[in-house]
Amino acid sequence: MRCANSRAVTLRRRAKRRDVLLLMAGIATWTTKSFAQKPSLPVIGYLCPESPELFATRLQAFQQGLGEAGFVEGRNVKIDYRWARGEYSRLRALAAELVARNVDIIVAPGGAPVALAAKAVSSTKTIVFEMGGDPVQLQVVDSLSRPGGSITGVSSLSVDVSPKRLELMCDLVPTATKLTVVANPTSPTAQSQLQKLHAAAGTLGVRLDILDVSKEDEFETVFDTVAKDRASGLVFTSDPYFAFRSSQLAYLAKKYRVSAITQTRDFPVAGGLMSYGGDFMQSHRRAGLYAGRVLLGEKPSDLPVQLVTKVELVINLKAAKLLGHAFSSAFVAGADEVIE
Amino acid sequence: MIPQDRFRSLFPKYLLALFVAVAIPLAFNGVIEGWFGYRDQRARLDQWLGLQSASAAAEIHDFIHGVTTQxxxxxxxxxxxxxxxxxxxxxxxxxxxxxxxxxxxxxxxxxxxxxxxxxxxxxxxxxxxxxxxxxxxxxxxxxxxxxxxxxxxxxxxxxxxxxxxxxxxxxxxxxxxxxxKLIWDVISAIKFGKTGYAFVLDRSGRLIAHPDISLVLRGAEEATSEPFRAIRDAIGPGRGFATSRDAQGHYVAASAAPVQGPDWTVVVEQPLSEAYAPLYAALWRTVMLLAMSSILAGILAYVLADRMTVPIKLLEEGTEKIGAGSFDHRISIHTRDEFQRLANSFNRMASELEQAQQHQERIAKLKRFLAPQVADLVDRAGDDSVLDGRRTEVVVVFCDLRGFTAFSAGAAPEEVMSVLSEYYETLGRVIAEFEATLINFSGDGLMVLVNAPVPIEEPALRAIDLAVDMQRNVQALIAGWRSHGYHVGFGVGLASGPATVGRIGYKDRLDYTAIGSVVNLAARLCASAADKEVLIDAEVAAAVKGKRPLEELGDRKIKGFDEAIPIFGISFSCL
Incomplete structure (x- = not known):
């Protein structure tokens, strides 16, 4: 009896102690939550080479990827945007601003210039890039599997497939002996792309005319020049500046009745002839996922650079008809998307 | 009922024995059940993981097969x-x-x-x-x-x-x-349990598919593939799952299946804590059941031990009380078993003891004035109505020592008491022998009654013989005393007649006595008797005439009687 009593007392005492512990734990969580919530909301510095309107689809893909890692803007992550609005020379200054604001991570989407600008500003800040070029060749990372340093990201292979665009144009216009290539001399990948294109031209047996464009207002001249030669075509090198101006290029292509191929599907969708390049939706989404994983505590050096698995060919049959070209059945069969 | 007593008596022994008797089979059962449960769960887990790995391998095979078919x-x-x-x-x-x-x-x-x-x-x-x-x-x-x-x-x-x-x-x-890399779509869709997943290794053990694509992109590195290869090697070629540790050092349960064609291995793994969760739950259930049944066993043992020891305790206390003399105590046990029977026999014993004690007391009371044989007789009759007051013919015998007062005044108290002690001892023996009733004694005098309360045949004759025997015995004593220089004599008087006999006194101080002139007469005769003399009244003398040699001593004036009374004497020396 006596023993049972003492045991009941111990239990009661223990129960009391447990209650107290629970209460204390509760208070601790509550206080840390209430005091730490606001300042600890992670901040992503989003360094964008263009304006919000041109980047809307990419940003959506990025946020989708971020969501896959469990982050929703405004709820558990803040995004600090910097828009270069097409002036790539401003990228460094904007990147420096983000570094100064002490963001947790810089996301540098939309091409090699953005990644290079971010990397130039800080070597310690974690950077997640999205680009079309080869990050190893551009010396952004040491290797694909071991990026090294505090930078990693996704490459969409768009730069690698520039010669493929030349080939497709040759396929479409077998009679062409000369094709015009548009390159951006300010692009860090321009030289390597031109090199590959020249090599491909040799294989395909065409001559190349290289036109340099680095400003929007120079586009019209290019189309005007090419429009005079009906048996020619315009091949755009992979470059974000071109990619983000797809609707303008599509408009000019229609206006001057020029056969043209670019890297992004935006071009045929806007009425251009065709495009061949990496799936930017995939690359931006994966960049978002990587940003999320870094926020969750993974080291960027442990995240290998990802290459996009999907390279897509999009053709616009209406534009082809307008231009007087006919896609072969093999061509149409090989297209990932056909716009009619 | 004193609770503390329980803890150093039979109670803890019974408690322990009963508890062990219940708890040990329960514990044994629990352990057996736990063991078989463990084996069943392991077999089930083995089967389940085997199924998962086989289906994962089938999906990877489908991926490759899809490519080759195309x-x-x-x-x-x-x-x-x-x-x-x-x-x-x-x-x-x-x-x-x-x-x-x-x-x-x-x-x-x-x-x-x-x-x-x-x-x-x-x-x-x-x-x-x-x-x-x-x-x-x-x-x-x-x-x-x-x-x-x-x-x-x-x-x-x-x-x-x-x-x-x-x-x-x-x-x-x-x-x-x-x-x-595109196997990722397949491998990342393979999920089982809460966190179980699959990965694929090629023939040389390099990682080629894993839900975390970043690991796959480093699959060529030894450091990345090594922990995965370790899991594959832990499973070995034999069937069945194995436990190993993943890259983070967590314990996992893993099972493997081969992919035909490219000769890859698909490994499915699940954290051990998750894989064994049903096992732990079953074990926990068994432990809880064991604990609960132990508590139950404890309560049961307590109740049973209590039920067993309480009657024993009652018996113990009851016998103690009875042993201490409380024969009216009764042990109250109603368990309808051996305990009740035992209690009943104790109660019976107690009541018998009580009766025996009352018997003893009664006899002791009777023995004070009756000869022991007579007392026994009366007692056997079962009632003491013989002692009730009535009027009857009795023979009263008085005797006392002559010159005792003078002797006692000159002698030391020890000598006086020693003399009296010898004297009464001798007389007591004679009275008992003749079954006479001792009424009282005071100093050196003694009154004896014959024919009451138990009537006897020829009371007068018995009384004569008694008196003579008294005289003879006392005279023998007196002879010894004389050698010490004590000069005392001894005289006896007896008379017969009707008297009222019965108990007088109060409460425990009850005496049996006779009241009537015959008593006075006997007393007076005794007072008149000289040493070595037995004086007898006429009535007694008439009763024993011819049977004992009496001598007529003529009429004597006796104090308290108006007329002189004929007195007889008997010479004890001639008997």
Whole structure:
């Protein structure tokens, strides 16, 4: 009896102690939550080479990827945007601003210039890039599997497939002996792309005319020049500046009745002839996922650079008809998307 | 009932014995059940993980099989010398259909490259390069379908080369590069339990598929693949699951299944804590049941021990009380078993003891004035109504010592008491022998009654004999006393007549006595008697006439009697 009593007392005492512990734990969580919530909301510095309107689809893909890692803007992550609005020379200054604001991570989407600008500003800040070029060749990372340093990201292979665009144009216009290539001399990948294109031209047996464009207002001249030669075509090198101006290029292509191929599907969708390049939706989404994983505590050096698995060919049959070209059945069969 | 007593008596022994008797079989049962439960759960887990690994392997196989099936379409028609535009279309369509294939090479029956289509590089049509030495060609010709070792493009993306021959040499061979990163869609969809997942290793143990793509992109590195290979090696070639540790050092349960064709291994793993959760739950249940049944056993043992020891305690206390003399105490046990029977016999014993004690007391009371034989007789009769007051014929005998007062005044108290003690002892023996009733004694005098309370035959004769015997015995004593210088004598008087006899006194101080003139007469006769003399009244003398030699002493004036009374004497020396 006596023993049972003492045991009941111990239990009661223990129960009391447990209650107290629970209460204390509760208070601790509550206080840390209430005091730490606001300042600890992670901040992503989003360094964008263009304006919000041109980047809307990419940003959506990025946020989708971020969501896959469990982050929703405004709820558990803040995004600090910097828009270069097409002036790539401003990228460094904007990147420096983000570094100064002490963001947790810089996301540098939309091409090699953005990644290079971010990397130039800080070597310690974690950077997640999205680009079309080869990050190893551009010396952004040491290797694909071991990026090294505090930078990693996704490459969409768009730069690698520039010669493929030349080939497709040759396929479409077998009679062409000369094709015009548009390159951006300010692009860090321009030289390597031109090199590959020249090599491909040799294989395909065409001559190349290289036109340099680095400003929007120079586009019209290019189309005007090419429009005079009906048996020619315009091949755009992979470059974000071109990619983000797809609707303008599509408009000019229609206006001057020029056969043209670019890297992004935006071009045929806007009425251009065709495009061949990496799936930017995939690359931006994966960049978002990587940003999320870094926020969750993974080291960027442990995240290998990802290459996009999907390279897509999009053709616009209406534009082809307008231009007087006919896609072969093999061509149409090989297209990932056909716009009619 | 004193509770503390319980803890150093039979109670703890019974408690322990009963508890052990209940708890040990329960514990034994629990342990057996736990053991078999453990084995069952392990077998179930083994079966389940085996099923998961087999189905994961089937899905990976389906992925590879899907690629090879698609490629099969390109090696059905024989090559001609002409460029085959239709086959090019087919190849382009295939590339669109199978996103994992990054490039296709079609070789004709002579091993010449007729078509090369790539997603990245430039296509080649009718290059007619001699590829007959290509291991892909040789391998496919041997095994119909050939798989290369996994290679890592730029040290990162895993690639596999697959080649397939048609049903005859003329249809040629198709060689395809497959980007294994696309297995991710398959592998990441394989989930079981809460956190179980699968991964794939190639023949040499390099990681080629894992839900975390970033690990796959480093699969070529030893450090990445090593922990996964360790899990595969822990499972070994035998069937059944194994426990191992993953890259983070957590314990996992893993099972493996082979992928036919490329000779890969699919491993499914699950954290051990999750895999064993049902096992732990079952064990926990068993432990809880054991604990509960132990508590139950304890309560049961307590109640039973209590029920057993309480009557024993009652018996113990009861016998103690009875032993201490409380014969009216009764043990109250109603358990309808041996205890009750035992209690009943104790109660019976107590009541018998009580009766015996009352008997003893009664006899002791009677013995004070009755001869022991008579007392026993009266007692056996069961009631003492014989002692009730009534009027009857009695013979009263008085005797006392002559000169005792003078002696006692001059002698030491010890001597007086010693003399009296010898005197009464001798008289007591004689009285008892003759079954006379001792009424009282005071100092050296004594009154004895014959024929009351128990009537006897010829009371007068008995009284005479008694008196003579008294005289003889006392005279013998007196002879001894004389040698010490004590000068005392002894006289006896007896008379017969009606008297009222019965108990007088109060409470425990009850005496039996006779009241009537016969008593006075006997007393007076005694007072008149000289040493060695026995004086007898006429009535007694008449009763024993002829039986005992009496001598007539003539009429004597007796104090308290108006007239002189005829007195008789008997010489004890002549008897």
């Amino acid at each position: 490629l099969g379409w390109l090696v059905q028609l024989p090559w001609t010398e002409e460029p085959d535009e239709r086959r090019r279309t087919d190849a382009l369509r295939l590339l669109r259909q199978a996103p994992a294939i990054t490039s296709l090479t079609l070789l004709d029956g002579n091993g010449l490259e007729r078509l090369y289509i790539s997603r990245i590089g430039l296509n080649r049509i009718e290059s007619r390069a001699d590829r007959s030495a290509d291991p892909a060609l040789a391998g496919a010709r041997v095994a119909q379908v050939w798989f290369s070792e996994v290679s890592y493009n730029r040290g990162s993306e895993p690639y596999l080369t697959v080649s397939i021959v048609g049903n005859r040499p003329a249809v040629g061979v198709v060689v395809a590069d497959v980007n294994l």
